[in-house]
Amino acid sequence: MDKFWIKSYPKGVPAEIDYTQYRSLVHLLEEAFRNYAARNAYVCMDKYMTYAEVDGLSKDLGAWLQSKGLKKGARIALMMPNVLQYPVAIAAVLRAGYTVVNVNPLYTPRELEHQLNDSGAEAIIILENFATTLEQVIGKTGIKHVVVTSMGDLLGGLKGMIVNFVVRNVKKMVPAFSLPNAIPFKHALSAGSGMTLKPAELGHDDIAFLQYTGGTTGVSKGAALSHRNVIANVLQSEAWMQPVLEKEPKVDQLIIVCALPLYHIFALTACCLLGTRTGGMNILIPNPRDIAGFIKELTKYQINMLPAVNTLYNGLLNHPDLVKVDFSKLKVSNGGGMAVQKAVADKWVKLTGCPIAEGYGLSETSPCATCNPADAAEFSGTIGLPFPSTDIAILDDAGKPVPLGQAGEIAIRGPQVMAGYWNRPDETAKAMTSDGFFKSGDIGIMDERGYTRIVDRKKDMILVSGFNVYPNEIEGVVAAHPGVLECACIGVPDDNSGEAVKLFVVRKDPTLTVEQLMNYCKEQFTGYKKPKYIEFRNELPKTNVGKILRRELRDEKKAA
Numbered sequence: 001m002d003k004f005w006i007k008s009y010p011k012g013v014p015a016e017i018d019y020t021q022y023r024s025l026v027h028l029l030e031e032a033f034r035n036y037a038a039r040n041a042y043v044c045m046d047k048y049m050t051y052a053e054v055d056g057l058s059k060d061l062g063a064w065l066q067s068k069g070l071k072k073g074a075r076i077a078l079m080m081p082n083v084l085q086y087p088v089a090i091a092a093v094l095r096a097g098y099t100v101v102n103v104n105p106l107y108t109p110r111e112l113e114h115q116l117n118d119s120g121a122e123a124i125i126i127l128e129n130f131a132t133t134l135e136q137v138i139g140k141t142g143i144k145h146v147v148v149t150s151m152g153d154l155l156g157g158l159k160g161m162i163v164n165f166v167v168r169n170v171k172k173m174v175p176a177f178s179l180p181n182a183i184p185f186k187h188a189l190s191a192g193s194g195m196t197l198k199p200a201e202l203g204h205d206d207i208a209f210l211q212y213t214g215g216t217t218g219v220s221k222g223a224a225l226s227h228r229n230v231i232a233n234v235l236q237s238e239a240w241m242q243p244v245l246e247k248e249p250k251v252d253q254l255i256i257v258c259a260l261p262l263y264h265i266f267a268l269t270a271c272c273l274l275g276t277r278t279g280g281m282n283i284l285i286p287n288p289r290d291i292a293g294f295i296k297e298l299t300k301y302q303i304n305m306l307p308a309v310n311t312l313y314n315g316l317l318n319h320p321d322l323v324k325v326d327f328s329k330l331k332v333s334n335g336g337g338m339a340v341q342k343a344v345a346d347k348w349v350k351l352t353g354c355p356i357a358e359g360y361g362l363s364e365t366s367p368c369a370t371c372n373p374a375d376a377a378e379f380s381g382t383i384g385l386p387f388p389s390t391d392i393a394i395l396d397d398a399g400k401p402v403p404l405g406q407a408g409e410i411a412i413r414g415p416q417v418m419a420g421y422w423n424r425p426d427e428t429a430k431a432m433t434s435d436g437f438f439k440s441g442d443i444g445i446m447d448e449r450g451y452t453r454i455v456d457r458k459k460d461m462i463l464v465s466g467f468n469v470y471p472n473e474i475e476g477v478v479a480a481h482p483g484v485l486e487c488a489c490i491g492v493p494d495d496n497s498g499e500a501v502k503l504f505v506v507r508k509d510p511t512l513t514v515e516q517l518m519n520y521c522k523e524q525f526t527g528y529k530k531p532k533y534i535e536f537r538n539e540l541p542k543t544n545v546g547k548i549l550r551r552e553l554r555d556e557k558k559a560a
Helices: 004-008 025-035 051-066 085-095 109-119 128-140 157-170 185-192 227-245 265-278 291-298 310-317 320-324 342-352 425-431 471-478 514-524 550-559
Strands: 040-044 047-050 075-079 099-102 123-127 145-149 207-213 221-226 255-258 281-284 305-308 332-335 356-361 368-371 391-395 407-413 438-446 452-457 462-464 467-469 484-494 498-507 533-536
Touching (some): 025 265, 040 051, 047 051, 051 185, 085 265, 085 281, 109 128, 123 128, 227 265, 265 281, 265 305, 291 320, 310 342, 332 342, 391 438, 407 452, 462 498, 471 498, 484 550, 498 514, 514 533
Parallel strands (some): 123 145, 255 281, 305 332, 498 533
Antiparallel strands (some): 438 452
16 A cells, blocks of 8 residues: 655654564563653652552552452453552553453443443452442442452552542542452552562463444444554554654653543553653543643643543633643643544644644554644644554445545554454454455545545444444433333534534323433433433434434434
């Protein structure tokens, strides 16, 4: 394939990366633990943790997990916000030879049960704030080992105790739960400290992470990301940043803002693992929705790198305290997960002097596939150029490449493209072409320089603040409500989140109210999936064979 876009690469960015320099992600982690032992790797709520500490704690936790007799490749679920325990747990699971299953801590019991069963997870490490969700479904899953942690566990003696007291008793953020066989996180660490972590024999093809993404069939499916996939994307991301890292003022250690949740592939790769590879320090933000608290944290550091979604940039820009943050050393503002709006990008560069470099990727591509040059002087409104070692093809409905300047489905090939969907060979076959391209479902146009612009979405997926929402899942659950005859859901434009979920319902029970249905949805869906709008109709548009036409509902909204 003619990679003509390489001519558009900034000086210093290689055409290819060599992922074979690491045997596995464990090799990458352990190299960083040795090379940067004395450096701070993470800071959370003013508590610093060095690379040596991450090394020691993850070794202890990994040894404890191995002592439970879990076989190589066993799936371990992690259900936490951005606290110090999270990167320790990721390193422990990988070093013990297991697969990390990242779980959104805000999942409802229904969503959690599906993910635990689909992944075949045998153990879970969970923050106590969310343990009540697990309690409701654990008997219907294959979970044998539960480790419960609390916000203050790694914050140090007195501070940890105060934080736990406030979280539990003042803010009342820990609903009562009963998990009789659960082990406290600190007990697992102390038991593991008397054991030896046995090195796992891992290679490029072993699965490192299962990243769950919505399914066109309505059920969430796991993108199986191998050690090769994630190593490659970390190295591609590092190579892409080189031109700005070489510019003055140079920094001794990258300070990365990790405000996006670590269970999301964007933060996992662009913050946690890229930070580890470069010996950087990640500022972990447990609750970025608290914009005032988030900005207060930012004022304590001279930050160098901020990966975020449009919603987060917009939230920061609309807060008066942002002017208190020192952006003089900010080198990289990454935008991803959803389209960055030009108005937001313009405001950001005016305030910080650092343009947002918009990129593009999916859970299935670990995630980055394209990005605007990190040293670009202005916002382009495109998703940028293909990463090193990456091919992008724009395909027609028959799977054939279209001429430059014509619209087609964006397809991606490269070492970061997933091994496949976990236990779903049929779904994998549908998503991949015979020559190894992953079909994204997004419609784009590539220009003669290699820059691609997204113009539409082939799938019915709705993108809410960088999270995928699949109408089939919403409709399947809402249709189970006894008062609903039929329903359809679409995405509608939203100033805050890019898109919002709108639900159209034909009632079986004429007394059903919007409020009752909203409450039902609140029980069934995590926040970003919940419909923002519900409209009752007498009928829904259908094909002659009775299939509901979501596109007609969307076109109505556009015409309105």
